[in-house]
Amino acid sequence: MNPSSGANRPGTTPAEPGDAATGMFVDHRELLFSVVYNMLGTVADTEDVLQETWLAWSRAWPSPSISSPRAYLVRIAVNQALARQATISRRRESYVGPWLPEPLVTDTAEDAAEQTVRGESVSLAMLVVLETLTPLERAVFVLHEVFGYAHTEIAEILDRSPSAVRQLAHRARSHVQARRPRYQTDPQVQRQVTERFVAAAFGGDIGALMELLAPDVTMWTDGGGKVGGLRPIQGREKVARLIANVTSRLPEDLAVRYRAVNGDPSAVVFNEHSPFAVMVLDLAPGDDRVRGIYGVTNPDKLAHIDED
Numbered sequence: 001m002n003p004s005s006g007a008n009r010p011g012t013t014p015a016e017p018g019d020a021a022t023g024m025f026v027d028h029r030e031l032l033f034s035v036v037y038n039m040l041g042t043v044a045d046t047e048d049v050l051q052e053t054w055l056a057w058s059r060a061w062p063s064p065s066i067s068s069p070r071a072y073l074v075r076i077a078v079n080q081a082l083a084r085q086a087t088i089s090r091r092r093e094s095y096v097g098p099w100l101p102e103p104l105v106t107d108t109a110e111d112a113a114e115q116t117v118r119g120e121s122v123s124l125a126m127l128v129v130l131e132t133l134t135p136l137e138r139a140v141f142v143l144h145e146v147f148g149y150a151h152t153e154i155a156e157i158l159d160r161s162p163s164a165v166r167q168l169a170h171r172a173r174s175h176v177q178a179r180r181p182r183y184q185t186d187p188q189v190q191r192q193v194t195e196r197f198v199a200a201a202f203g204g205d206i207g208a209l210m211e212l213l214a215p216d217v218t219m220w221t222d223g224g225g226k227v228g229g230l231r232p233i234q235g236r237e238k239v240a241r242l243i244a245n246v247t248s249r250l251p252e253d254l255a256v257r258y259r260a261v262n263g264d265p266s267a268v269v270f271n272e273h274s275p276f277a278v279m280v281l282d283l284a285p286g287d288d289r290v291r292g293i294y295g296v297t298n299p300d301k302l303a304h305i306d307e308d
Contacts, residue, residue: 025058034146038138039139039142041130060072071157079158081139101262103261103278103280106260126176187264191265201243217291220295277296280293280295
């Protein structure tokens with residue numbers, strides 16, 4: 001049995017140490033997935049880290065030195081994720097075009113809240129900002145701001161002094177606040193704006209698009225060099241015309257499903273039952289116009305998405 005694959009927990013009263021180790025790992029798997037995903041931004045790398053975490057955990061348990069399985073597992077996972085950052089950084093250096101986090105798609109925002117320990121910082125827009133932090137800053141930000149770990153707890157996880165962790169936390173928080181002040185869009189408004197955006201985009205209605213877009217809107221398209229643009233596009237008119245031009249050349253039998261992407265109501269586009277694109281809108285505070293458009297069209301990042 002491979003518990004890192006998300007298999008159901010075995011019996012509630014395991015008789016063997018291996019069964020106990022499996023049960024405790026499965027109990028904490030969703031927390032571990034959320035922490036690591038927010039540090040790395042990709043599902044495949046997160047699953048690999050969870051596999052490594054499971055192997056380390058299964059070798060260590062049982063041990064009298066493990067007083068808290070949760071703390072021990074989080075420490076393993078966080079440090080495995082940090083060790084993986086170098087590989088991910090090298091991969092992104094050769095990535096063609098804008099890189100966006102791999103979207104987590106669920107049926108509803110409620111499902112997303114259950115499947116990821118969700119806060120504002122796990123939205124796709126916030127994950128893009130977290131990409132600009134150093135690996136250690138990001139780890140501290142995720143643990144403290146998203147999951148509520150105290151600085152002293154984080155110090156133990158990272159094997160750093162509490163004062164060093166506080167400095168990392170301050171730098172990360174200031175950096176994030178400067179680029180994305182905390183703002184929670186009403187889910188119903190997000191859904192309505194997304195539906196209007198899709199209707200205008202696929203209808204080629206540039207006027208309607210212009211009304212929805214903020215003057216300084218930026219559009220990122222992550223196609224991995226296979227599909228989409230090679231650089232972000234900024235400015236209402238440029239973005240509106242690009243969208244109208246692209247959608248006019250798309251297949252006519254595309255199907256749009258409205259799903260939660262990293263907890264936010266978004267559009268998922270399918271072509272012949274295969275995922276074609278994910279579109280996430282970032283709305284501006286105050287007038288709810290679109291200030292950011294995140295389009296993921298790289299087939300490798302969409303392979304895990306089902307239509308049903």
